[in-house]
Amino acid sequence: xxxxxxxxxxxxxxxxxxxxxxxxxxxxxxxxxxxxxxxxxxxxxxxxxxxxxxxxxxxxxxxxxxxxxxxxxxxxxxxxxxxxxxxxxxxxxxxxxxxxxxxxxxxxxxxxxxxxxxxxxxxxxxxxxxxxxxxxxxxxxxxxxxxxxxxxxxxxxxxxxxxxxxxxxxxxxxxxxxxxxxxxxxxxxxx
Ligand SMILES: Cc1cc2nc3c(=O)[nH]c(=O)nc-3n(C[C@H](O)[C@H](O)[C@H](O)COP(=O)(O)O)c2cc1C
Numbered sequence: 077x078x079x080x081x082x083x084x085x086x087x088x089x090x091x092x093x094x095x096x097x098x099x100x101x102x103x104x105x106x107x108x109x110x111x112x113x114x115x116x117x118x119x120x121x122x123x124x125x126x127x128x129x130x131x132x133x134x135x136x137x138x139x140x141x142x143x144x145x146x147x148x149x150x151x152x153x154x155x156x157x158x159x160x161x162x163x164x165x166x167x168x169x170x171x172x173x174x175x176x177x178x179x180x181x182x183x184x185x186x187x188x189x190x191x192x193x194x195x196x197x198x199x200x201x202x203x204x205x206x207x208x209x210x211x212x213x214x215x216x217x218x219x220x221x222x223x224x225x226x227x228x229x230x231x232x233x234x235x236x237x238x239x240x241x242x243x244x245x246x247x248x249x250x251x252x253x254x255x256x257x258x259x260x261x262x263x264x265x266x267x
Contacts, residue, residue, distance in 0.1 A: 078112040079104060080146035084164035085154045085199075086119050092236050092246070096197035096253050097152030100234065100261070104148060107262035114142055118163040125162075126169040139170040144177070148193045148263075155200035155215040168222050177226040187227020193263060194223055194231040197253070201240030232260060 081101050085091035104110060116139075123139060124130050143149065153160055171177055177189040196219055204213035216233055223231045234256050236249035 077104075077108055077110050077147040078145055079110050079114070079148045079150060080142055081113065081115045081150045082118055082164070082167060083116075083152040084118040084161040084167075085152060086156075086161070087154075091152070091154065092199035092239050092250060093152035093154045093197050095250065096199065096234055096236060096257070097150050099254055099257050100150045100195050100197060103257055103261040104150070104263075114146070116142075116167070118167055119161065122163045123166040123170055125166055131170070131173070136170050139167065140173055140176060143171045144189065146192060148195070151194065151196045151219075153196055153198045153215060153219060155198065155204075158212050159214045159218055172222060172226060185225065187225060187229075190227030190229070192228060194228050195260070196231055196233050198233060198235045198237075199239055199249075200235070200237045203238045203241075205235070205237060234260070 079101060081097060083091075083094050083097055085093045087094070101113070105113070123135070130136060151164070153164055156162075159165075171189075174180070175188075178185055178187050180186075196216075198216055198219075200215065202209055204210055204216075216235065219233075220231065223229070234253045236246075236253040239246040239249050
């Protein structure tokens with residue numbers, strides 16, 4: 077299986093989303109026959125912002141082909157200012173491409189990129205799964221919308237939240253996320 081691993085945190089060693097996306101990939105490699113692993117650090121090597129000429133470059137073709145060729149996509153996604161990192165949005169701008177990953181027809185939109193396994197590791201400082209901040213969650217919901225639009229309606233989200241509430245909450249959130257990773261993998265498909 078071919079894995080595409082993306083990170084987008086602007087932090088390095090202290091990044092929770094990097095820790096979790098790496099944990100997902102480690103477990104995938106331990107439990108599946110992974111023939112190929114491509115890695116993109118979108119914070120260190122950001123893709124250009126969306127422009128019309130920019131969609132016709134060799135880099136854009138490489139990024140799209142890399143996504144289309146992957147069986148499993150693992151995405152590290154920190155919440156910044158209630159949404160995803162701008163660098164991760166730029167990556168999505170390169171893969172949401174008409175007639176490649178979606179098309180419009182008389183009955184509406186059709187996603188063309190279904191059949192992949194997508195695992196997203198989200199980290200967020202606050203708590204959005206419950207309480208007054210629920211309506212301010214625009215990272216996971218945006219990711220679900222973009223992935224669903226291209227036919228990936230069953231993406232799995234591993235979330236560590238409240239990591240800014242102090243070391244104890246951060247540790248508990250990371251442990252809970254790790255436990256979800258351990259339950260999730262190996263995937264119930266032929267390796
Ligand atoms: C620039 C910036 C903006 C942030 N915005 C939010 C936010 O809107 N909501 C939130 O809950 N946490 C916010 N945080 C906290 C991050 O979501 C939290 O630190 C998360 O762990 C970041 O992912 P990382 O650890 O992989 O870098 C922000 C952090 C930074 C650095």
